[in-house]
Amino acid sequence: MGITSIILFLIYTFGLGYTATFFIKNSENFLERNLMRMGVGLGAVITIGLLLNLLRIPLDWRIFLFLSLTLPLYHLLRNIKTFQVKIPKLKITRSNLVIFIMLLIFLATLYMYEKGAFVYPYLEDDDSWSHAMAVKYVSIEKTVFQQGSVAFHYMDPYPPAYDMLFGILHQTNNSVYWTLKFFNALIISLSIIFFYFFVKEFIGNKNKALFATFALASVPAFLSHFIWALALTVPLYFVSFYCTERIKYDKKWFIPAAIAVAATLTSSPTHSTYFGLFFILYYLAKVILEKKILLYHALAGFLGLFLSFSFWWAPMIFKYGFRGTLTGLGVHPKASLVAIEGTADRVYTINDFIWAKTTNMINNPIGIGFVLSTLVLVALISLMLKYKNLLKGENHWLVIGLIWFLFALYAVNAANFPIKLSPFRVWMLFAIPVSILAAEGMWFLKGLGKKFRLSPIIIFILVIVGILFTSAYQKYTVNTAQWPPGGFWTSDEEIQGYMWFKDNIPSGTRVFTFSNNALIIGLDKFICHWCDNVKDYQRNGFNQTIEQNYNWFKKEQYEYVIIDGQAARRLGADETNNKVQVLINSNRFNPVFNNNGMILFKVV
Numbered sequence: 246m247g248i249t250s251i252i253l254f255l256i257y258t259f260g261l262g263y264t265a266t267f268f269i270k271n272s273e274n275f276l277e278r279n280l281m282r283m284g285v286g287l288g289a290v291i292t293i294g295l296l297l298n299l300l301r302i303p304l305d306w307r308i309f310l311f312l313s314l315t316l317p318l319y320h321l322l323r324n325i326k327t328f329q330v331k332i333p334k335l336k337i338t339r340s341n342l343v344i345f346i347m348l349l350i351f352l353a354t355l356y357m358y359e360k361g362a363f364v365y366p367y368l369e370d371d372d373s374w375s376h377a378m379a380v381k382y383v384s385i386e387k388t389v390f391q392q393g394s395v396a397f398h399y400m401d402p403y404p405p406a407y408d409m410l411f412g413i414l415h416q417t418n419n420s421v422y423w424t425l426k427f428f429n430a431l432i433i434s435l436s437i438i439f440f441y442f443f444v445k446e447f448i449g450n451k452n453k454a455l456f457a458t459f460a461l462a463s464v465p466a467f468l469s470h471f472i473w474a475l476a477l478t479v480p481l482y483f484v485s486f487y488c489t490e491r492i493k494y495d496k497k498w499f500i501p502a503a504i505a506v507a508a509t510l511t512s513s514p515t516h517s518t519y520f521g522l523f524f525i526l527y528y529l530a531k532v533i534l535e536k537k538i539l540l541y542h543a544l545a546g547f548l549g550l551f552l553s554f555s556f557w558w559a560p561m562i563f564k565y566g567f568r569g570t571l572t573g574l575g576v577h578p579k580a581s582l583v584a585i586e587g588t589a590d591r592v593y594t595i596n597d598f599i600w601a602k603t604t605n606m607i608n609n610p611i612g613i614g615f616v617l618s619t620l621v622l623v624a625l626i627s628l629m630l631k632y633k634n635l636l637k638g639e640n641h642w643l644v645i646g647l648i649w650f651l652f653a654l655y656a657v658n659a660a661n662f663p664i665k666l667s668p669f670r671v672w673m674l675f676a677i678p679v680s681i682l683a684a685e686g687m688w689f690l691k692g693l694g695k696k697f698r699l700s701p702i703i704i705f706i707l708v709i710v711g712i713l714f715t716s717a718y719q720k721y722t723v724n725t726a727q728w729p730p731g732g733f734w735t736s737d738e739e740i741q742g743y744m745w746f747k748d749n750i751p752s753g754t755r756v757f758t759f760s761n762n763a764l765i766i767g768l769d770k771f772i773c774h775w776c777d778n779v780k781d782y783q784r785n786g787f788n789q790t791i792e793q794n795y796n797w798f799k800k801e802q803y804e805y806v807i808i809d810g811q812a813a814r815r816l817g818a819d820e821t822n823n824k825v826q827v828l829i830n831s832n833r834f835n836p837v838f839n840n841n842g843m844i845l846f847k848v849v
Contacts, residue, residue, distance in 0.1 A: 260313025383412020506549025614716030
């Protein structure tokens with residue numbers, strides 16, 4: 246359906262990543278160099294998009310295509326002219342073999358998320374329908390600043406990175422439904438690639454990084470295919486930390502690091518905040534452990550913060566004020582800003598961590614799994630046994646990993662504490678240090694096995710099989726199950742009516758409703774949700790005469806009208822039934838579908 250959009254996504258991310266890193270010492274490994282250019286480019290799309298938006302330059306896909314191709318094409322043409330183009334040859338080295346295995350994990354993850362996303366014919370839960378309207382707005386209006394009096398739940402002052410990216414991608418295909426489902430699953434899956442290369446740099450061991458990546462892909466708590474902004478924020482964590490780790494090779498890496506940090510800080514309220522905390526803990530620990538001021542690491546963080554503030558947060562505070570901006574983010578401060586609750590916060594028990602389940606939350610599943618939990622426990626024991634060696638350079642990553650683990654463990658269990666920030670959403674972040682420490686636990690077990698003359702291969706096989714059965718299976722089951730379509734529906738008949746509507750009315754058809762615009766847009770038809778005249782008519786048009794209704798729909802070029810259970814709930818059952826009968830008895834509106842949940846009229 247959207248092969249053009251997929252190709253363009255690859256061009257945007259690779260081209261902008263190439264542009265942002267061409268002047269820097271990149272990895273000598275061909276696969277790492279080019280795969281991580283996509284990660285840097287993903288951050289660059291967002292940061293550049295916010296700058297263009299601030300300058301009132303349209304967020305048009307052709308502008309991003311031009312920006313992404315300019316430098317790569319220039320270099321290509323220059324090298325062709327001087328006969329310097331070399332076709333790279335991939336050698337079967339141990340490093341490439343590990344990367345190929347990692348890519349298999351990525352493909353398996355992508356398969357799981359894609360299968361789960363399309364196993365049902367609707368958008369899941371409530372968040373995705375709201376994102377659909379914002380994505381459609383960006384794709385048409387080419388801005389992330391709201392215009393008019395109609396507000397979006399997840400835009401302005403809400404950080405717009407997610408809807409901006411998907412709105413640009415939607416400009417080159419005709420389905421917001423497919424754009425959300427496919428690219429959401431793709432970007433989540435790309436976190437596997439970005440995580441591997443970050444951990445390889447962080448730990449300095451490609452084999453441990455591969456095992457940590459397998460662990461992360463298996464943890465039920467790490468990123469379901471739920472459609473929300475966190476699906477973009479968390480992959481950007483790994484890009485930001487990868488670029489920051491690369492500063493040890495070339496100080497100029499602070500520039501792409503700052504670009505990625507800026508994107509991460511403008512992608513979601515809670516996890517942009519958590520990223521800042523993770524980064525501060527990371528930086529302070531490195532400064533103390535290495536006993537020196539890491540100027541370029543600090544520059545990466547401060548410049549990224551400055552860009553995010555300049556391109557987004559300052560304009561929002563100027564427009565809405567500080568308190569208004571917080572309210573727009575869903576924060577309602579009373580006496581303090583340190584107690585921000587999530588919709589599914591609760592107190593967790595040890596069983597919630599150890600035993601992963603096949604029935605789980607869909608937005609942020611919980612649970613680690615028995616074998617991975619055991620590996621983390623083994624890692625913690627190993628750290629206690631070799632605590633005297635933790636200050637050595639090769640073990641600094643263990644200290645940072647432990648600090649992240651303790652911080653995330655508190656944050657996910659903070660429901661009963663006065664300082665908290667949406668604890669249930671921290672599970673996906675808790676999975677990060679869990680996976681890193683699990684690799685250390687695995688290597689400790691391998692070393693222990695040698696003392697008892699146990700084959701490392703047998704130990705690896707037993708552990709991997711154990712993870713598959715106690716974590717990965719449960720994650721796969723949850724992510725390929727039927728998820729609910731949201732809590733706003735009034736009946737199964739209403740849902741079935743909209744599914745008929747989705748399959749039988751052409752994409753892009755203008756359809757009017759007196760109730761929920763998100764259903765029209767999320768199922769690939771069109772209503773101008775952000776137009777003041779539409780909002781006014783949804784308030785006042787219901788009580789007008791049939792002739793007045795007909796004339797307005799014709800003038801605004803709406804071809805169909807839906808009246809559903811949600812309209813009846815809002816306007817009154819008797820009033821809605823009377824309106825339906827008047828429409829049926831007129832010769833202006835032709836009913837083309839009718840059940841107990843909705844009726845669809847064609848404007849004759």
